[in-house]
Amino acid sequence: xxxxxxxxxxxxLLAFLAFxxxxxxxxxxxxxxSVMGSSLLNTVTKPxxxxxxxxxxxxxxxxxxxSNAEKYYEENQQLxxxxxxxxxxxxxxxxxxxxxxxxxxxxxIKEEHEDYILxxxxxxxxxxxxxxxxxxxxxxxxxxGIEPYCPVVTAEGIVxxxxxxxxxxxxxxxxxxxxxxIAAVCSSSTADYGIIEGNILSAEKGNTQxxxxxxGNKLKTGDLMITSxxxxxxxxxxxxxxxxxxxxxxxxxxxxxxIKPCIDITxxxxxxxxxxxxxxxxxxxxxxxxx
Amino acid sequence: MRIRTTREKRxxxxxxxxxxxxxxxIIFGCFIxxxxxxxxxxxxxxxxxLCISVNNNQYASVLTGALCGFLxxxxxxxxxxxxxxxxxxxxxxxxxVFELYLxxxxxxxxxxxxxxxxxxxxxxxxxxxxxxxxEGVERIFTRYSLKIWVxxxxxxxxxxxxxxxVNHFLMPKEHLTLEEAITGKNHN
Numbered sequence: 001x002x003x004x005x006x007x008x009x010x011x012x013l014l015a016f017l018a019f020x021x022x023x024x025x026x027x028x029x030x031x032x033x034s035v036m037g038s039s040l041l042n043t044v045t046k047p048x049x050x051x052x053x054x055x056x057x058x059x060x061x062x063x064x065x066x067s068n069a070e071k072y073y074e075e076n077q078q079l080x081x082x083x084x085x086x087x088x089x090x091x092x093x094x095x096x097x098x099x100x101x102x103x104x105x106x107x108x109i110k111e112e113h114e115d116y117i118l119x120x121x122x123x124x125x126x127x128x129x130x131x132x133x134x135x136x137x138x139x140x141x142x143x144x145g146i147e148p149y150c151p152v153v154t155a156e157g158i159v160x161x162x163x164x165x166x167x168x169x170x171x172x173x174x175x176x177x178x179x180x181x182i183a184a185v186c187s188s189s190t191a192d193y194g195i196i197e198g199n200i201l202s203a204e205k206g207n208t209q210x211x212x213x214x215x216g217n218k219l220k221t222g223d224l225m226i227t228s229x230x231x232x233x234x235x236x237x238x239x240x241x242x243x244x245x246x247x248x249x250x251x252x253x254x255x256x257x258x259i260k261p262c263i264d265i266t267x268x269x270x271x272x273x274x275x276x277x278x279x280x281x282x283x284x285x286x287x288x289x290x291x
Numbered sequence: 292m293r294i295r296t297t298r299e300k301r302x303x304x305x306x307x308x309x310x311x312x313x314x315x316x317i318i319f320g321c322f323i324x325x326x327x328x329x330x331x332x333x334x335x336x337x338x339x340x341l342c343i344s345v346n347n348n349q350y351a352s353v354l355t356g357a358l359c360g361f362l363x364x365x366x367x368x369x370x371x372x373x374x375x376x377x378x379x380x381x382x383x384x385x386x387x388v389f390e391l392y393l394x395x396x397x398x399x400x401x402x403x404x405x406x407x408x409x410x411x412x413x414x415x416x417x418x419x420x421x422x423x424x425x426e427g428v429e430r431i432f433t434r435y436s437l438k439i440w441v442x443x444x445x446x447x448x449x450x451x452x453x454x455x456x457v458n459h460f461l462m463p464k465e466h467l468t469l470e471e472a473i474t475g476k477n478h479n
Binding site for chain 1: 426
């Protein structure tokens, strides 16, 4: 061993380890963009990962159906009941819509979400291995106009935010993660607000958490929480999820709500990235202003 | 290793090339497996890198360790280079320890895999979760990190068997002279 420590071989190995350490430190300074090696590996392995993931998902779906047949049957019955209720609501909604259309003739309002610039639909390449907060990678990257910290959504609601972008692949952090905070308000009353921030217990159930709830709030189960748009990271008035339960946290100090996201984040197949919207925080401009 | 004839030399090169080709196909397959599906999976590239290291010199070990580490970083969404540094270091240590002190036996390899993957799991837990003081962070260790470690150790058995099979057919055998064989002198 002593001979090895004095040898040139040892010095070469030490230099290589220092080189790897350098790569790691360089990766930290990239500010969300992948280093070239990572980007290259991602691009080369993309088609294989896509195929393997689709096979894997099919197998998991089949096994899931077999093992949870009873649960799905009950869920099916419940959903049928819900459809009945929703159909009734739909009838009411149609009446309201017709009334609204009449009113629209007199009021000119800019179409909602006209300011959004959306990416092409992105396929989910696969979930980040062993991530308890269900981060995932998508098959679009900087070549498709995606930047770090762009909101990732589906038609149903917010999914998360891009955190690392390489040329053809991006990594998404979901709203189940405690590292992502979103200012949220209740869709029925803007006086009831809070911060959407995942935690470990909720993430296990595929849910997220609403904390820092406004004092004297009137939130109740089933209320829809939407983005407030105050941070500039997410567009205003986009659906996040519905309140599943309300109560004090494990310490008994803070009043929190368990939020069920509008979309099942654990079973995503495709998403859309909002690359630009009005009210988006321009970090570069801010930095320039500050300097 | 003593090569006596041109034919033996040719066989040596073919076997070595084929062996490394299979090694890298296995690495690629393991990476694809790690990036697909949604279930918890073993960090199977750790035993793979170690298994290659214990059978090869330090240069080959450090390169394989770094490559496997980079692939783990991509599949697990970690800082690019973090696992590469860790695994390159462990692969050098593994190669040295098996060259100087240990024999290539199942139990030795399993112990090495268990220790290295445990260290990797603990460091991962500390740097990515515990350090940030998430609420109920201990659950991650018990429900994720330990499970992943157990899966990794179990996967090491399969990895060992696969590599044993590959090495059995493709690892060049040492050729000793009659004199060396009698005196028990081994030239590596």
